[in-house]
Amino acid sequence: MNPTIEKLAGLAEVTVAMRRVKALTEKARPRYHIETFGCQMNVHDSEKLAGMLEQMGYTGAKRAGEADLILMNTCCVREHAESRAFGHLGAFADNKRENPSLVVAVCGCMMQQKDVALRVKQRFPFVDIIFGTHNLHRFPLMLLRVLENRVRVFEVHGEAGGVVEGLPVRRRKGAKAFVTIMQGCTNFCTYCIVPHVRGPERSRDIDNILSEARGLAESGVKEITLLGQNVNAYGKDLMHGPGFAELLWGVAEIDGIERIRFMTCHPKDVSDALIEAMAGCEKVCRHIHLPVQSGSTAILRAMNRKYTKEDYLALAGRMKDAVPGLEITTDIIVGFPGETREDFDETLDLVRRAGFSAAFTFMYSPRKGTPAAKLADRVEKAVKKERLLELNALVAGMTARENEAYVGRTERVLVEGVRESDGERLCYGRTHASKTVCFTGGAAPGDIALVTVTHTRELSLHGKQAEV
Ligand code: 5AD
Ligand code: SF4
Numbered sequence: 001m002n003p004t005i006e007k008l009a010g011l012a013e014v015t016v017a018m019r020r021v022k023a024l025t026e027k028a029r030p031r032y033h034i035e036t037f038g039c040q041m042n043v044h045d046s047e048k049l050a051g052m053l054e055q056m057g058y059t060g061a062k063r064a065g066e067a068d069l070i071l072m073n074t075c076c077v078r079e080h081a082e083s084r085a086f087g088h089l090g091a092f093a094d095n096k097r098e099n100p101s102l103v104v105a106v107c108g109c110m111m112q113q114k115d116v117a118l119r120v121k122q123r124f125p126f127v128d129i130i131f132g133t134h135n136l137h138r139f140p141l142m143l144l145r146v147l148e149n150r151v152r153v154f155e156v157h158g159e160a161g162g163v164v165e166g167l168p169v170r171r172r173k174g175a176k177a178f179v180t181i182m183q184g185c186t187n188f189c190t191y192c193i194v195p196h197v198r199g200p201e202r203s204r205d206i207d208n209i210l211s212e213a214r215g216l217a218e219s220g221v222k223e224i225t226l227l228g229q230n231v232n233a234y235g236k237d238l239m240h241g242p243g244f245a246e247l248l249w250g251v252a253e254i255d256g257i258e259r260i261r262f263m264t265c266h267p268k269d270v271s272d273a274l275i276e277a278m279a280g281c282e283k284v285c286r287h288i289h290l291p292v293q294s295g296s297t298a299i300l301r302a303m304n305r306k307y308t309k310e311d312y313l314a315l316a317g318r319m320k321d322a323v324p325g326l327e328i329t330t331d332i333i334v335g336f337p338g339e340t341r342e343d344f345d346e347t348l349d350l351v352r353r354a355g356f357s358a359a360f361t362f363m364y365s366p367r368k369g370t371p372a373a374k375l376a377d378r379v380e381k382a383v384k385k386e387r388l389l390e391l392n393a394l395v396a397g398m399t400a401r402e403n404e405a406y407v408g409r410t411e412r413v414l415v416e417g418v419r420e421s422d423g424e425r426l427c428y429g430r431t432h433a434s435k436t437v438c439f440t441g442g443a444a445p446g447d448i449a450l451v452t453v454t455h456t457r458e459l460s461l462h463g464k465q466a467e468v
Contacts, residue, residue: 011166017140018056024147025057032058033067037085038075040227040263041198042108044169044178045136046073049107051168052140060170064095069103069143074110076193078365082110089124096126103146105129107136112197113369117156132156133198137167175222175414175446181209181247182237185229187266189293190304191336193367194229201230201237210250217256222446223414224251226262232269245273252283258448259414259432263289267315268306279323286323287357287434290316291331295350296343299336303372309350316354327357327433334391335364335384337375344387351394357402357435358459359395363388396459403456406435410466413451415443427465441465 032053036046049071050060061067070092075081089106096102104127111117112132121130128146131139134157142153171177184199185192213224226247228234234244242250244262251260260283267290278284294300297308307315320326332347351359363384366373379387415429427449428438443449443465453463 011137014137014140017144018052021056021140021144021147024144028068030058030068031061031066032069032071033061033064034071034073035064035088036073037081038073038077038109040178040225041180041183041229042073042075044180044227045108045133046071047169047171047178048136048167049073049139050170054170055168056140056143064092065098067095068099068101069105070095071105071107074106074108076108076110076113076116076197076367078362078367080365082116085110089120089127093124093126103128103143105131105139105143107131107133107139109133109193109197111156113193114156114158115368117154121152121154127152129153130156134158174416175220176225176416177216177221177223178225178227179209179212179216180204180228181226181231181234181262182228186233186237187230187306188304188371190302190372191333191364191367191370193370196369198229201233203234203236203238203241205238206235206242206247206250209247210254213251213257214254217254220256220446222257222448223259223261224257226251226260228262229264230266230269231262232265232271232274236269243271243273244269245271245277248274248277248284249281252281257283259283259285261285261287261434265290267292267312270315270319275319275322278319278326285432285434286325287327287329288319289329289331292350292354293331293333294336294339294343295347296339297346299339299343299346302338302375303333303336309346313350313353320355325433327435328355329358329360329434330354330356331360331362332391333362333364334387335379337364337372337379338377339364339379339387348391348394351391351398356395356398357433358399359391361388361391361395399459400456403435403459403461406453406461407455408453410450410452411435411437411463413437413439413443413449415445415447415449417445418443431461435461437461437463439463439465 034046036042064070074085092104106127111130117130129142145153182203184201185195186201188195232244235241292312295309316328411431413429415427418427426438427441427443430436437451439451450466451463452466453461455462
């Protein structure tokens with residue numbers, strides 16, 4: 001069958017299933033609770049699953065104990081995320097004992113690995129539904145089977161299909177929203193499980209992205225974050241499609257959208273056109289998350305990152321020159337197999353020279369099925385820990401110094417929320433570049449407030465709303 005027709009036929013089936021679940025749940029008004037692990041892509045997938053559940057008559061529950069359906073969306077990027085997921089899952093056994101009609105579902109990247117999914121199936125007999133990342137849109141069909149026949153459903157597809165359009169999305173109300181622009185990753189960094197569980201890069205059609213963004217603007221959204229594992233490769237898999245920079249300019253034309261963010265980027269795919277869009281388009285935020293992973297060219301080669309230490313430093317410098325006020329954040333892995341003290345010193349040196357505003361740091365975690373997991377010459381855990389602490393101390397000092405430079409400046413902050421603390425009304429939000437600021441003032445969520453930064457506290461900025 002033609003893939004488009006196949007997709008449409010599949011979606012029709014899903015729509016019918018949603019209607020049938022809704023008819024079944026009409027009187028009971030069941031509640032759902034979703035636990036999400038991992039990155040923004042997973043957070044957004046959970047928004048889609050919540051959208052489907054609400055269309056099927058479910059309403060949200062804050063705690064697992066109050067829910068008739070618990071869904072866990074898992075991550076497998078590092079071992080730590082996996083063990084946390086296993087821990088949480090174990091706890092749901094009690095919920096099921098108290099409420100035998102409870103439906104427990106597990107999905108996400110961890111389940112996309114067939115052996116792990118099988119382990120969950122065997123070890124946790126109370127889990128009713130297991131599905132991977134490639135068939136998330138089929139969740140209503142699986143739920144219907146459980147509700148009608150009380151069977152266990154196990155659906156992990158080996159092949160990633162095209163991008164499925166038209167699913168309902170339940171977003172948190174507010175000024176910000178995520179929009180997925182592409183799925184998967186084809187870079188195959190040797191440590192990374194993502195290409196194995198999320199499939200190859202598949203870009204969404206630009207018209208679908210723009211119409212989703214227009215709809216969000218109409219509903220009051222002011223800031224859009226374009227999501228993908230490798231957003232700056234957007235369009236490379238389309239025959240004559242536009243590239244990422246054109247997409248940015250396209251979103252910027254939408255009235256009501258005031259800020260555009262995006263993540264994550266790969267340094268090898270940063271084009272001149274992207275730098276021009278960041279420098280020339282007022283709405284594109286002056287922040288780029290640009291994972292470097294290591295400062296050692298030898299380790300970068302072993303990681304299959306396709307750039308050297310010097311390439312990265314030159315790129316960071318070029319971007320900072322072209323985009324005044326640009327903030328660069330990064331990801332760094334310590335203890336990749338074969339990383340010597342000298343290699344690690346190169347990482348420290350790069351961090352000192354690149355001018356990062358912040359860095360997320362990780363100890364290398366071997367992932368089964370990736371090339372790096374087969375490498376000998378593993379770095380001992382104690383050494384990895386030591387290096388992580390040393391790196392974190394350097395990064396914290398740098399971030400604190402960066403933040404200090406903001407004191408006295410007045411920034412435009414998009415207000416994300418308001419809370420009371422010690423009888424004081426505190427607003428919080430982010431600057432154009434992406435610093436989080438907590439401030440006193442009368443602004444409401446969705447406003448862009450002028451805020452004077454008065455002081456920093458550990459790693460955060462604090463201030464007060466300036467008179468307008
Ligand atoms: N071990 C440690 N960190 C990893 N990351 C990805 N895979 C691994 C791994 N096996 C980190 C990278 C990536 C971030 C999302 O997670 O730094 O950029
Ligand atoms: Fe993983 Fe590399 Fe793809 Fe990022 S670019 S998702 S680190 S393979």
